[in-house]
Amino acid sequence: MDEGQGLHVVIIGAGIGGLASALALAKHGIHRIDVYEVASNLGFVGAGIQLAPNMVRILQRLGCWEPIAREATELKIASIRQSSDDKELSRVDFAHIEERYGTPHMLYNACKEEKAISFHFNSSCTIKSWEPRPVYTVTPLDGAPYDGHADVVLAADGIKSSVRSRILKELDVDAEITDSGQSAYRIMLTRAQMANDPEMLELLESDQVTRWIGEQRHVIAYPISNKTIYNISTAHPDIHFAAAPSATYTTRGSKEDMLDSFKDFCPVVQRMLNLVPDGEVCEWKLRVHSPLPTWVGGCVALVGDACHPTLPHLAQGAAQAIEDAGVLAVVLSMLPNQSPSSINKALKIYEFLRKERAETLVDLAAASGRALHLGEGAEREQRDKQFAALVRLKKGPNPDKYLDAEVQEMIMGTDVMKIAQDEMRRALEVGID
Ligand SMILES: Cc1cc2nc3c(=O)[nH]c(=O)nc-3n(C[C@H](O)[C@H](O)[C@H](O)COP(=O)(O)OP(=O)(O)OC[C@H]3O[C@@H](n4cnc5c(N)ncnc54)[C@H](O)[C@@H]3O)c2cc1C
Ligand SMILES: *[C@@H]1O[C@H](CO)[C@@H](O)[C@H](O)[C@H]1NC(C)=O
Ligand SMILES: *[C@@H]1O[C@H](CO)[C@@H](O)[C@H](O)[C@H]1NC(C)=O
Ligand SMILES: *[C@@H]1O[C@H](CO)[C@@H](O)[C@H](O)[C@H]1NC(C)=O
Numbered sequence: 001m002d003e004g005q006g007l008h009v010v011i012i013g014a015g016i017g018g019l020a021s022a023l024a025l026a027k028h029g030i031h032r033i034d035v036y037e038v039a040s041n042l043g044f045v046g047a048g049i050q051l052a053p054n055m056v057r058i059l060q061r062l063g064c065w066e067p068i069a070r071e072a073t074e075l076k077i078a079s080i081r082q083s084s085d086d087k088e089l090s091r092v093d094f095a096h097i098e099e100r101y102g103t104p105h106m107l108y109n110a111c112k113e114e115k116a117i118s119f120h121f122n123s124s125c126t127i128k129s130w131e132p133r134p135v136y137t138v139t140p141l142d143g144a145p146y147d148g149h150a151d152v153v154l155a156a157d158g159i160k161s162s163v164r165s166r167i168l169k170e171l172d173v174d175a176e177i178t179d180s181g182q183s184a185y186r187i188m189l190t191r192a193q194m195a196n197d198p199e200m201l202e203l204l205e206s207d208q209v210t211r212w213i214g215e216q217r218h219v220i221a222y223p224i225s226n227k228t229i230y231n232i233s234t235a236h237p238d239i240h241f242a243a244a245p246s247a248t249y250t251t252r253g254s255k256e257d258m259l260d261s262f263k264d265f266c267p268v269v270q271r272m273l274n275l276v277p278d279g280e281v282c283e284w285k286l287r288v289h290s291p292l293p294t295w296v297g298g299c300v301a302l303v304g305d306a307c308h309p310t311l312p313h314l315a316q317g318a319a320q321a322i323e324d325a326g327v328l329a330v331v332l333s334m335l336p337n338q339s340p341s342s343i344n345k346a347l348k349i350y351e352f353l354r355k356e357r358a359e360t361l362v363d364l365a366a367a368s369g370r371a372l373h374l375g376e377g378a379e380r381e382q383r384d385k386q387f388a389a390l391v392r393l394k395k396g397p398n399p400d401k402y403l404d405a406e407v408q409e410m411i412m413g414t415d416v417m418k419i420a421q422d423e424m425r426r427a428l429e430v431g432i433d
Helices: 016-027 052-060 104-112 164-171 199-206 255-261 269-272 315-335 340-372 376-394 405-412 418-429
Strands: 008-012 032-036 049-051 075-084 088-091 098-102 117-120 122-131 133-140 148-150 154-155 177-190 209-214 215-224 231-237 250-252 282-287 301-304
Touching: 008 122, 016 032, 016 052, 016 104, 016 117, 016 315, 052 315, 052 418, 088 376, 122 164, 122 315, 148 301, 148 340, 148 418, 154 405, 164 301, 164 376, 177 255, 177 269, 177 340, 199 269, 231 269, 255 269, 255 282, 301 340, 315 340, 315 418, 340 405, 340 418
Parallel strands: 008 032, 008 154, 032 117, 075 209, 154 301
Antiparallel strands: 049 098, 075 088, 122 133, 133 148, 177 231, 177 282, 209 215, 215 231, 250 282
């Protein structure tokens, strides 16, 4: 039993998906893990991500939750407001969600404690072939390319994944990257920046997440870092990307364009956006792709944004990458032998357990965006009636799926690692090789 622990696993990419996979595998006893990352170090964009409770459970098991827990900011209320006049459309008690945030650095620090994990920065990596065992090619920044053999390759190489293209090409299918037509600004204001504006200070000191919604765009904001920082992000049509090459995902935005995008929003939102220093506006293009026919080719599997990029409206992208990691660690560590066909079966179980759930969330995030961004008309009236009913009845469907009780239950109430263990046990009883 547990022959899986002797596997040599190569991970491509040291984003959240790659780091969480490396850590989860090491914690499950797998003792040879090589992580290749094209970047020179972990200089991540952005300050942190929201940590939903479903990823908390997994991070706890991986022993890197403590440092994060100390930074918790508890949000009790969600307020949905009409962008034009700040009128409250709905107000939802969501005290059961404790918003915490962390950066991939906590995962990296935990990985560095594990002897099993070796990091190779400045090293681009891709798949060369995978029959019967995967062969990968590493191209160091300043050196000659070399090939290596692994038992398993996990491609956590992000939305632009080259391994995904490779797998799909081999299978002779394509899944196009689709343009969501949306992009996002991410902004953090400090207490000092907001200090002279009582209305803003009140927002910073609240236990509230606020969403201002308007046609084709919205702004979501809440206090983080023990209320020393107000975290704002937007979604809006990506017209400023029109001229950018299709490979571009982030761009230095113009403040003028940003203000122009939200010129119909109420004064407090405009004042907040106006506080962003010139030259510090960063705009993200939000890309997704159609569901893939498979996440697995032989002993190679896709992880994270490489296989399920999700619009940020549910704040679940990173959480889903961490669920991938937790499930992969369970199924691989339980393998009774190291034959490629057993590994492939374990990876297929990973795909079976993760694909439908991740894709459901991809769809829900997109649906939520559509509902939030409705323009005037019958549909919007219907939506606003639902928002109002939530205040009156304290229950019912929420058009903002991030706040919908049923969706929350589905996301938070599922222990994917436990399910993976049960599923793997069942498979082992029948015989996996
Ligand atoms: C505006 C915005 C807001 C978001 N907010 C949230 C949120 O609040 N909560 C949340 O859970 N998620 C959020 N997300 C999503 C989240 O950031 C992603 O889902 C998550 O980071 C994906 O991690 P990943 O490891 O799969 O991919 P990535 O983070 O893209 O990592 C891929 C890594 O692979 C490396 N790489 C690529 N190709 C190669 C190669 N050939 N060789 C070696 N290395 C390679 C890259 O350099 C990179 O480091 C947000 C996303 C956006 C755009
Ligand atoms: C990556 O390469 C850069 C430039 O050569 C170098 O400064 C950096 O130290 C390298 N990173 C690592 C982790 O070796
Ligand atoms: C800030 O808000 C954006 C949008 O909700 C989110 O993606 C990001 O993770 C948040 N950052 C923190 C630190 O919560
Ligand atoms: C958070 O801020 C409050 C009020 O300023 C302070 O009393 C508390 O110690 C802070 N907590 C942490 C963990 O920094």
